[in-house]
Every structure is written in structure tokens, then in C-alpha cells.
Amino acid sequence: MGSHPHTPTPTTPAGRDGLAAILARPAEALIALDFDGTLADIVPDPDQARAHPGTVEALAELAPQVASVAVITGRPAGVAVRHGGFAGVAGLDHLVVLGHYGAERWDAATGTVQTPAPPPGVAAARAELPGVLDRFGSWEGTWTEDKGRALAVHTRRAADPQGAFDALRGPLGELAARHGLIVEPGRMVLELRPPGMDKGVALTEYVRETGARSVLYAGDDLGDLAAYAAVEKLRTDEADPVPGLLLCSGSTEVRELADQADLLLPGPGAVVEYLRALAGRLADRTG
Missing domain, CATH: 3.30.70.1020 (Trehalose-6-phosphate phosphatase related protein; domain 2)
Structure with a gap:
């Protein structure tokens, strides 16, 4: 039990509540993650970006224990799948990639990309x-x-x-x-x-679809602010609050994001370690 990495404690009460809800009822938890800068290190040529070493293994440990894992990215879904190495991985059956800010969707279960007709x-x-x-x-x-x-x-x-x-x-x-x-x-x-294509809309719709009762979102840049706002709205809903945990990859490089985060992590390597540690804690609780 003691072999798993430690999960740092969120610095905010809302973040601690979010983590507690994920740990208490993992089968109702959604783990949502940006790709570039969060799961993949930032590189000068975006076409050369690849998931940080250990990402796929961490997600494969975590995914079977939660309701769903979703990668939400501005990239086309197929590109994120290729660069992430997410296809055909045991344990990632329920992984979903929401590309083009949610306009496209790849499901690991079918291995296909759904692209609605353009407006x-x-x-x-x-x-x-x-x-x-x-x-x-x-x-x-x-x-x-x-x-x-x-x-x-x-x-x-x-x-x-x-x-x-x-x-x-x-x-x-x-x-x-x-x-x-x-x-x-x-x-x-x-x-x-078209208007309305952002990560907040994609995340909110996917929370509704899955019926998730807690959510973790990790991002690194200004495009993730909409997803942060969506989590904040979910967890402050007076009628039906959904606890949430906001992680910032890259620590303080994007001040606007860091200021709103519940936990700062210094980059994709630390995000992957956090996900591995979370998977370990969940396995210990159910083992």
C-alpha cells in the first residue's frame, strides 16, 4: 500500500472537497484533461508533441476505477489520439477524446471519430x-x-x-x-x-452525459479558463452541487489559470505522477 506516490493536498477548501468526493465515490468521478502542456510537454513544433512518458500507463491504471477519462483539446480528435498513443490500450476502453473543443469525439470503445456536419x-x-x-x-x-x-x-x-x-x-x-x-x-x-465551441461547453455537456458526481480538470493555458469556469459553476450550484478539483500544469506560467487552481503542478511530468498516485489511492481503497 505504501508504494504509491503521494498525492499533494489541494490548497483550497473547494479543491479538498473535490478530491474527497473523487476518493469516496470514484465510480461517479470524471477525470478530464487538456492535452498540450498538460499531458504533453510544450515543444516548438506542435506536430512533434507527444504524451509525456508514463501518461498512457497512468491513465490505464486510473480509467477502470472511475466513471470516465476525457481528454479535451482544441486539436482534431484523431491527432490527439495519435500523439497521445491512446488507441488500442488495455484499460482505456472508456477513454473519450473531445477534439476541436468538443465538436469532434473519439471513443476508445469503437476506435472511431464522430464529426457532426459543419454548421x-x-x-x-x-x-x-x-x-x-x-x-x-x-x-x-x-x-x-x-x-x-x-x-x-x-x-x-x-x-x-x-x-x-x-x-x-x-x-x-x-x-x-x-x-x-x-x-x-x-x-x-x-x-x-461557430460560436460556443469551447472546453467549458464540452466539459459541461460530458458531465451531463455521464452523470458524473465529481470532476477533476487539469489544464495549462488560457483556453482552459472556460473549463475552469464550468467546474466552478458545477461546484457552486446551490440546487445540485458537483464537487470539483482544478489542477494547473506548469505552475505559475499562466497567472490567470494558476490563480484559480486548487493545486499547482510544475508540468506534465508532475500531472502524470499525480494521476498515478490517485490511481494508487483508489486501488488501495478498493483492494
Whole structure:
């Protein structure tokens, strides 16, 4: 019993309540995890990101003891599955990967990705986009990336990347608004996508689906704030509170996330150790 790593104690009362609920009724617990920066170390080229050593083993120890393990990521679900090495692993039968912020879903039980049809606004915007680019003289040098459920216009290859970005921001905003989409600006890229695609929505819907009565969420970046907010809403619901535990991977690098976390961990290696330790504690309770 004493061979398992120690699980650090959450620093907040709400976090301690969340951990206690997971330990008391693990079969009703949802373990939800971001991928990049949480289960995979951050690397300069995202295509080279892979799950931290020991991740799959830790999840395989933990998953059979809880209601479900879900990886929630902005990446396509299939990419996260490949980079994580999650397919065909004994013990991970109930693992779910919610990709594109929940728009895609991969279930280990079937090994298939479910991708709902894109909202009609995406198809309409796709049809109009070349004309908009041509009308504003920005066709030359821009590159449109079709993500299926979103369209991204990259201006980095234009003769004047910043000028093209600035010139297109308004027209693409109007195009998006006409078709019920939003524009998400990035580094020399403007992405047109449906509203409401975030990790908080994905997590809340999956909690409802599984009927989980406690939830752990681990993340590392600003995109995880929506999931944090969803857990906070669940655990402060006066009518039907669901205890939750918020882990921050990477300690204090993203201050906004760290300030809201119940427990700070210094990176994916520490997250994996925490999951292994939690699996060990649950095994000790039932053994």
C-alpha cells in the first residue's frame, strides 16, 4: 500500500472537497484533461508533441476505477489520439477524446471519430470567401486553411502580412456575422468558426452525459479558463452541487489559470505522477 506516490493536498477548501468526493465515490468521478502542456510537454513544433512518458500507463491504471477519462483539446480528435498513443490500450476502453473543443469525439470503445456536419454558416462563408478576398485585393499571398468546422485565412505569405491582416479583419468580421460565425484573430491568421465551441461547453455537456458526481480538470493555458469556469459553476450550484478539483500544469506560467487552481503542478511530468498516485489511492481503497 505504501508504494504509491503521494498525492499533494489541494490548497483550497473547494479543491479538498473535490478530491474527497473523487476518493469516496470514484465510480461517479470524471477525470478530464487538456492535452498540450498538460499531458504533453510544450515543444516548438506542435506536430512533434507527444504524451509525456508514463501518461498512457497512468491513465490505464486510473480509467477502470472511475466513471470516465476525457481528454479535451482544441486539436482534431484523431491527432490527439495519435500523439497521445491512446488507441488500442488495455484499460482505456472508456477513454473519450473531445477534439476541436468538443465538436469532434473519439471513443476508445469503437476506435472511431464522430464529426457532426459543419454548421451551414461555414459552407456559406466558404462559398463567399474567395470573392471577399479578391474584392479587397488580398487574394495574392493569402492562404485559406479549411478545417471543416472552421475556415482560417493566413496572411503570413502576403507581401505585407500585417497590412493584409488589418485590411481583412473588418470584411471577414462582416462575412462571419452574416452567417452566424465569429472571427478569432491569431498571429497573422483570422479564423471564422461557430460560436460556443469551447472546453467549458464540452466539459459541461460530458458531465451531463455521464452523470458524473465529481470532476477533476487539469489544464495549462488560457483556453482552459472556460473549463475552469464550468467546474466552478458545477461546484457552486446551490440546487445540485458537483464537487470539483482544478489542477494547473506548469505552475505559475499562466497567472490567470494558476490563480484559480486548487493545486499547482510544475508540468506534465508532475500531472502524470499525480494521476498515478490517485490511481494508487483508489486501488488501495478498493483492494
